[in-house]
Amino acid sequence: MSFIKLLVFVISLCSMSCSFERAALGQTPEPSVKSEEGPIFIDVGAAGSRRYRIAVAPVLNEGGTNVSSTELLEYGKRLEGFFSFLGSFEVLQQKGFVAKPSAALRPIDFEEWKTINAEGVIFVKIQPDSNARLKLDMRFFDVSRKNRVVGKLFSRVAKNEVDLALRRFADLCIQSMTGELGFFSSQIAFVAARKAGEAKQVYIANFDGTDVQKITDNGAIHMSPSWSPDGTKLTFTSFESGKAEIYVYNLVTKKTLRMTSSRGNNSGSTWTPDSRVIAFAGGEDGRTSIFTMRSLDGGGRTKLIGESGLEVEPAFSPDGRFLAFASGRFGNPHIFVRELSTGKDTRITTVGWYNSSPSWRPDGLKMAFAGYDREINRYDVFIVNPDGTRIERLTLDQGDNEKPSWSPDGRYIVFQTNRAQSGRGKVHGYRLFMMNKDGGNQVPLNIPLYDVSMPSWGPRRNLLGD
Numbered sequence: 001m002s003f004i005k006l007l008v009f010v011i012s013l014c015s016m017s018c019s020f021e022r023a024a025l026g027q028t029p030e031p032s033v034k035s036e037e038g039p040i041f042i043d044v045g046a047a048g049s050r051r052y053r054i055a056v057a058p059v060l061n062e063g064g065t066n067v068s069s070t071e072l073l074e075y076g077k078r079l080e081g082f083f084s085f086l087g088s089f090e091v092l093q094q095k096g097f098v099a100k101p102s103a104a105l106r107p108i109d110f111e112e113w114k115t116i117n118a119e120g121v122i123f124v125k126i127q128p129d130s131n132a133r134l135k136l137d138m139r140f141f142d143v144s145r146k147n148r149v150v151g152k153l154f155s156r157v158a159k160n161e162v163d164l165a166l167r168r169f170a171d172l173c174i175q176s177m178t179g180e181l182g183f184f185s186s187q188i189a190f191v192a193a194r195k196a197g198e199a200k201q202v203y204i205a206n207f208d209g210t211d212v213q214k215i216t217d218n219g220a221i222h223m224s225p226s227w228s229p230d231g232t233k234l235t236f237t238s239f240e241s242g243k244a245e246i247y248v249y250n251l252v253t254k255k256t257l258r259m260t261s262s263r264g265n266n267s268g269s270t271w272t273p274d275s276r277v278i279a280f281a282g283g284e285d286g287r288t289s290i291f292t293m294r295s296l297d298g299g300g301r302t303k304l305i306g307e308s309g310l311e312v313e314p315a316f317s318p319d320g321r322f323l324a325f326a327s328g329r330f331g332n333p334h335i336f337v338r339e340l341s342t343g344k345d346t347r348i349t350t351v352g353w354y355n356s357s358p359s360w361r362p363d364g365l366k367m368a369f370a371g372y373d374r375e376i377n378r379y380d381v382f383i384v385n386p387d388g389t390r391i392e393r394l395t396l397d398q399g400d401n402e403k404p405s406w407s408p409d410g411r412y413i414v415f416q417t418n419r420a421q422s423g424r425g426k427v428h429g430y431r432l433f434m435m436n437k438d439g440g441n442q443v444p445l446n447i448p449l450y451d452v453s454m455p456s457w458g459p460r461r462n463l464l465g466d
Contacts, residue, residue, distance in 0.1 A: 245259070271316065289306030290304045321341065335384075378401075394439030
């Protein structure tokens, strides 16, 4: 049993005891962007689908900006990296092909791009703006149909905001191909340590593991971060007070608020879709039950579910009508769903020895969870319909795979794993992996920390200042 599982068990035991849109960063919400001829319909996130061939032209600098040639190259590589991270795209290297300066803003030579078999091409032009800020003129063309699919002008962009603007544009490109915004502007929260022996802290990073930021910094153990639906706050469990309590960290004000102070341990929090209520597992009278409280101040603590000695890991459905949770009411933990309006509980899993960590897909039509298979002595990630039908296994024979969390578009899942890493010998602790919604294209997030676990995939970030 891993340290994390042991710690969770101890907590429970103790408790039982395409129009061209102009926008300024920070001022204008994103529009819905569609191709003039309709979406290209790329089945992003599906294994075995044909990969769409896309190229990124060299990023152009009109002059008068504080952007270096090295930074221009980095911006192009960053865009390429977003798409190459997904198994649905083949990013084409241009092999010396250089776009003419006029190509970014005038009709392009589609036949020239066909010479490298590009189906889509992205152009970015950077221009000076007032107060030492930048304009980013970004366009995505479909080569085969010879039309502009997406056009976006970000103005008044600070240099440290360029990365977010690139991510937002890439999201719009995905939307033009699928009808749904991408997740490139989203972040993932998790816990990790800098080295063995240190207490785990809460971190956040971009979806691809870049730009790692430390949220907590003390000697206490931290667990189970969870995003508020608007992406401005994180709840997490901390032992800073000497026992497990729920805290909220505000990413805007950078302030932390302790939310619980009962005699028992409190852990495993989740938010209602309107961000007004937090549900969590709390200890009381030798039992672990599920409680709710106000997200504003932690007041109004109310017991919601307490039928057995172990009710943990609550997760609200995207529409707020249901609450998934793990319960030991019939022996070993299994996944249940409560209809909140009636109080009716439905058992979702009936097979498996130990099922936990339910996570709703954003459309509410699927749920991911971790299940322990005694026959192979492994934890794996499964998905299931909310009524318990059609269970599918997504991981197998690659270490323990747990704590699944869906991307904002419902096409990908991030999870923790202790699987062996090719060429690196024995793995110490967990790492984060991402996979398609059907289990394909399992790739690691290269986060330079020790024992990275308990991921929570947050919503897309709005433009700064929204």
